[in-house]
Amino acid sequence: MFKSVEDQLIEIEILEISKILKHQSKKYITVTVSIELNQEAIRLWNDGTNWNIKQMKEQERFQAVFK
Numbered sequence: 001m002f003k004s005v006e007d008q009l010i011e012i013e014i015l016e017i018s019k020i021l022k023h024q025s026k027k028y029i030t031v032t033v034s035i036e037l038n039q040e041a042i043r044l045w046n047d048g049t050n051w052n053i054k055q056m057k058e059q060e061r062f063q064a065v066f067k
Contacts, residue, residue, distance in 0.1 A: 037045065051059065
């Protein structure tokens with residue numbers, strides 16, 4: 001589990017990855033995540049964004065952050 005920027009708790013459930021992987025030495029795995037958005041998040045998602053170039057480049061650096 002981790003918290004988003006707005007401190008909204010996001011729960012991630014990962015099904016026994018060790019049983020899914022045949023070789024434990026793999027460097028990367030694929031995890032499918034389902035996130036249920038509240039009405040405000042849906043509105044923000046549908047309205048899009050107006051990022052400047054600097055913000056777009058910064059966003060490209062991150063795919064996910066887990067704590």
